[in-house]
Amino acid sequence: MSDTWGLAGGDAIAPGLTAVRPVGGGDVYEAWLAFDDRLYAPVVVKIVRPGHVDRDASRSGLVREVEMLSRLSHPGIARLFSYDDEGPRPYLVLENVDGPDLSTLIATHGYLPLHQLLPLGLELCSALHYLRQQDVCHLDLKPSNVIMGAPARLIDFSVAMDAKQAADLTDPVGSDEYMAPEQCRPGELGTVGHASDMWAFGATMFRAAAGFRAYDRERRWAQLDQAPFGLPHVVPPAVADLILDCLAPRAEHRPEPHEVAERLEPLLANLPRAHLSGFRIKL
Incomplete structure (x- = not known):
């Protein structure tokens, strides 16, 4: 069984965050294009995979990335908007850049x-x-x-x-x-x-x-x-x-x-x- 939250377009990732479509991810995270009701704009949400939620290393990795991005502000670095590292589905919300990788x-x-x-x-x-x-x-x-x-x-x-x-x-x-x-x-x-x-x-x-x-x-x-x-x-x-x-x-x-x-x-x-x-x- 794949380590995923089983989300589909239109599902709620968290209050105020609606999944649109998957945009990749890795071993620890899945990534979604989502709509943020607070910003009233599309964003990218990185969500810790279910199998990693209870792993201290994965949660601390999310916190480390949040702390790092909170320090940085540059036109060539995608911005951090918000995060939740304590909920049942830890995530961070990032700037959605219009373009392919x-x-x-x-x-x-x-x-x-x-x-x-x-x-x-x-x-x-x-x-x-x-x-x-x-x-x-x-x-x-x-x-x-x-x-x-x-x-x-x-x-x-x-x-x-x-x-x-x-x-x-x-x-x-x-x-x-x-x-x-x-x-x-x-x-x-x-x-x-x-x-x-x-x-x-x-x-x-x-x-x-x-x-x-x-x-x-x-x-x-x-x-x-x-x-x-x-x-x-x-x-x-x-x-x-x-x-x-x-x-x-x-x-x-x-x-x-x-x-x-x-x-x-x-x-x-x-x-x-x-x-x-x-x-x-x-x-």
């Missing part, structure tokens, strides 16, 4: 053209720079955690933590294919920190630029002993070099978010300007 967009349409790829990189760097200033490490940046709104939004802070907590990690944290080497083997291969998010940024941008992942999916943590695949020729050398710099095995060799942004901005400025075809009127 990056993973779905790539699966549907393939790699992103430069006029989408470069702004995405700048927007993610903006959010990562802000998190660095707040001394927060996301630790799970990946295409499915990027919603392609205007601007793109970073979501899912369920494993995010302060930099000091990240540096003290002794066990792996993150999603296998988007984990920096030091996240796979904390201590042995370096200290987990802000540079770990830049590695995940590089892996995310690689997939967006190429349409495929940077490393072999069939082996866990192939990034520990395999060089990244080559990027397609449609990716300009300056963009490819930047992405590969972020995938440097050693944390100290990776650029910081503002350095990446400074390299992306002139590339975006030099893209051909779009114009309407057809006749022109001389004034």
Whole structure:
């Protein structure tokens, strides 16, 4: 039997929150697009799955995410509106961003053209720079955690933590294919920190630029002993070099978010300007 609340469109998630349709989730949460009567607007509700309600780790994870999001305020991070961590169906209510996640967009349409790829990189760097200033490490940046709104939004802070907590990690944290080497083997291969998010940024941008992942999916943590695949020729050398710099095995060799942004901005400025075809009127 699947670990779900068995909700359907029109059901009440909680007083004032009406389910519309499922929008994904993971092992601990199910996620729903819902209508919030208080806000009188659509929202996303993350609900702790029934099998996790009585698990202290799952409830404390929800509280940790609430506390983290309550500290953050940035255009590139989905906002927290409300939560209930004590009721029979613990949940949190998040901003609904109008757009697909990056993973779905790539699966549907393939790699992103430069006029989408470069702004995405700048927007993610903006959010990562802000998190660095707040001394927060996301630790799970990946295409499915990027919603392609205007601007793109970073979501899912369920494993995010302060930099000091990240540096003290002794066990792996993150999603296998988007984990920096030091996240796979904390201590042995370096200290987990802000540079770990830049590695995940590089892996995310690689997939967006190429349409495929940077490393072999069939082996866990192939990034520990395999060089990244080559990027397609449609990716300009300056963009490819930047992405590969972020995938440097050693944390100290990776650029910081503002350095990446400074390299992306002139590339975006030099893209051909779009114009309407057809006749022109001389004034």
